[in-house]
Amino acid sequence: MFTLAVALLCVSCASRVVDDAFDGKFDYVEETKTIVEYCQSCHIHRKFESGEHVSMVVPKYTREPYLSADRCNTCHTIKRDFWGDITRSTQFPDGTMIDER
Numbered sequence: 001m002f003t004l005a006v007a008l009l010c011v012s013c014a015s016r017v018v019d020d021a022f023d024g025k026f027d028y029v030e031e032t033k034t035i036v037e038y039c040q041s042c043h044i045h046r047k048f049e050s051g052e053h054v055s056m057v058v059p060k061y062t063r064e065p066y067l068s069a070d071r072c073n074t075c076h077t078i079k080r081d082f083w084g085d086i087t088r089s090t091q092f093p094d095g096t097m098i099d100e101r
Contacts, residue, residue: 019080022073035072066093 020026021034032050039045054070061067065074079087 016080018078018086022076022078024071024073028071032072035076039072061093063093 017034018038021031021038024031026034036048036050039048050072057075058067058069061069069075075091077089077091079089081087
């Protein structure tokens, strides 16, 4: 039983490609490709186009680093729990996104 617990702990702590991409450990092309493929694996984002997204979203902000963002992990992050489940989040600068209504 102890061996199983240690094995599970090691697996949950192991570095994963998606984690490395969000941590900025790859060059721009590999990082973006990995993150976009990860996002597109979700049924909600399967038709997501990263270039279109950046060109539409960046102009809505009024301050750095969002005005010059060219990497997904400027605004988007993931956290992995003990069991390896991922929680996704988006960082919005408080009160600085321009409302286009």
